[in-house]
Amino acid sequence: MFRRIDKATDTVAITFDGIPMRVDTEQTVSAALLGQGISTLRKSVVGDRPRAPYCLMGVCFECLVTIDGIQNRQACMTIVRDGMAISSQSGARALDEGC
Amino acid sequence: MTLRKIDDVHRLDREYDLAIIGAGPAGMAAAAEAAAAGARTILLDENPAPGGQIYRSIERNSPARRAFLGKDYWKGKDILKAFLQCDAAYLPQALVWSVEQGETDGKASVELRVSAGGKSSIVHARRVVFATGAMERPMPVRGWTLPGVMTIGAAQIALKSSGLVPDGRVVLAGSGPLLYLFADQLLQAGGNLVAVLDTTPRSNWAKALPFLPPFLVSPYLLKGLALLVKVRRSVPVFTGVGTIEVFGQDRASAIRFQAKGRTEEIDIDSAFLHQGVVPNNSLANATGCLLGWNDRQKCFQPELDTRGRSSLPAIYVAGDGGGIGGALVAEVGGRIAALAACLDLFPEKTRQIGPLLAKHEKRRRVLSRGRTFIDTLYQPAVAFRAPTDLETIACRCEEVTVGAIRDAAARNVVGPNQLKTMLRCGMGSCQGRMCTATITEILADVQQRSPDDIGTYRLRTPIKPVPLREFASLPLTPDAVQAVTGDHSDRS
Numbered sequence: 001m002f003r004r005i006d007k008a009t010d011t012v013a014i015t016f017d018g019i020p021m022r023v024d025t026e027q028t029v030s031a032a033l034l035g036q037g038i039s040t041l042r043k044s045v046v047g048d049r050p051r052a053p054y055c056l057m058g059v060c061f062e063c064l065v066t067i068d069g070i071q072n073r074q075a076c077m078t079i080v081r082d083g084m085a086i087s088s089q090s091g092a093r094a095l096d097e098g099c
Numbered sequence: 100m101t102l103r104k105i106d107d108v109h110r111l112d113r114e115y116d117l118a119i120i121g122a123g124p125a126g127m128a129a130a131a132e133a134a135a136a137g138a139r140t141i142l143l144d145e146n147p148a149p150g151g152q153i154y155r156s157i158e159r160n161s162p163a164r165r166a167f168l169g170k171d172y173w174k175g176k177d178i179l180k181a182f183l184q185c186d187a188a189y190l191p192q193a194l195v196w197s198v199e200q201g202e203t204d205g206k207a208s209v210e211l212r213v214s215a216g217g218k219s220s221i222v223h224a225r226r227v228v229f230a231t232g233a234m235e236r237p238m239p240v241r242g243w244t245l246p247g248v249m250t251i252g253a254a255q256i257a258l259k260s261s262g263l264v265p266d267g268r269v270v271l272a273g274s275g276p277l278l279y280l281f282a283d284q285l286l287q288a289g290g291n292l293v294a295v296l297d298t299t300p301r302s303n304w305a306k307a308l309p310f311l312p313p314f315l316v317s318p319y320l321l322k323g324l325a326l327l328v329k330v331r332r333s334v335p336v337f338t339g340v341g342t343i344e345v346f347g348q349d350r351a352s353a354i355r356f357q358a359k360g361r362t363e364e365i366d367i368d369s370a371f372l373h374q375g376v377v378p379n380n381s382l383a384n385a386t387g388c389l390l391g392w393n394d395r396q397k398c399f400q401p402e403l404d405t406r407g408r409s410s411l412p413a414i415y416v417a418g419d420g421g422g423i424g425g426a427l428v429a430e431v432g433g434r435i436a437a438l439a440a441c442l443d444l445f446p447e448k449t450r451q452i453g454p455l456l457a458k459h460e461k462r463r464r465v466l467s468r469g470r471t472f473i474d475t476l477y478q479p480a481v482a483f484r485a486p487t488d489l490e491t492i493a494c495r496c497e498e499v500t501v502g503a504i505r506d507a508a509a510r511n512v513v514g515p516n517q518l519k520t521m522l523r524c525g526m527g528s529c530q531g532r533m534c535t536a537t538i539t540e541i542l543a544d545v546q547q548r549s550p551d552d553i554g555t556y557r558l559r560t561p562i563k564p565v566p567l568r569e570f571a572s573l574p575l576t577p578d579a580v581q582a583v584t585g586d587h588s589d590r591s
Binding site for chain 1: 145147159164165192245248250253264288289349496498528529532563
């Protein structure tokens, strides 16, 4: 959905739904995934419809993903880190085991 | 002197003279001003780097690399420089999720709960400045929840912070100064912009005309005209657009709209919507600051005195979070609020602070010239503020349609808070941020009442979800213990 207009200096390795990818450092998870052509990050809570990041500034909560096992993280407010495992969500968050 | 960057929420001091929330132009300027006046100052910001949204990534961007961001953007460099050199503390990626005004030793004092890096902590401040900025007014149209549809602000953030340009065929739709500013930036950055759909009602021009004279001296006049001419020369611009629908199976593939009585359809890969900005007032609302309806800007904003003091005397609001005025007015507003707070704290410094305040207040009057013209000209069409298409989703989180809201409104629901319990609108993850404006305006439309009378959602803390373990980790105050157990013990 988006492409980069200039080269970044450094990259980190992340995974999205198990797929490994290298993305530029110092950017948000939302921006990194959009730059990889991934826009649908979850299925909506009520209607099970595809949803994508919408506001990129922490307001709309459309970009909720699971990051390193923690659900409902705002992808647009979280900076990518080497080794980060991101996964899409379907519906509402589930109760964690052991919580 | 340099800014002291803090990397752990537990390394914050227990108490500061002044806490500032938000690192956009108002917050950065407030911090520099307060620190210079001798206040022990902390700035807490949710974003990873200073700049807010308007000066997003200002620290890393340079005119050599991304010249198309324009000279108004580079003005952020000066504010940033002063902020980085000031004697304040700064904690980025920090969410202030609760603010309560109380008293310590008979003096007003504010308790802030802050989450950063998965931990929460309590900080006290004698005065607080909310510099929480603006958010884009929602523009509910059919299909706006489809992947491939975002706000123009979002597209601009992607460009500023990550150098991302939307791929494929792009349409921009809506109204307001950002529409043409971003169209120009997108073209310069190599985007494939296929059309601009301008939804500004034609009748706005006649309404705005009487306010034109002060705008003639505004620095925005020439810039605005130049952008308009430039964009129109490169891209088809449809004006007076009345309805918009986005289509697609699992993502947006076409946009249909009406202009000049004709229905048009364009194939797209992405569409970006925008109809101005409104104060991001979640924190002020949840803290209990009184809000009032601004009928010219069609939004709720905190009720403030001329120096930014809210209905809660220890809490000030500066910048667009207190009423939309743009980046330059926000910067000056930050200085004024910070100095006014310092005047509360250090009455002995009146002779030093008074003249500074007068200087900035004068400057704000100059910078605010022409605002009424812009507000009137770009007042979004009622069709997009209080939509009538029954299938359009108004509350994105709980997927509540315009039809459901209009139906309930016709049955004399008293206001947004009752609507919440009936339909669950405003009860999803975004806590009502994305639908509150629409809900108020639809209720006002159906019931023929003023938006001020309808009101807005009453928000509660935490203003964003915080893990229970962070709540549980905070020390219990005697009041909190008593609230749950009825026990008056001194345990803390």
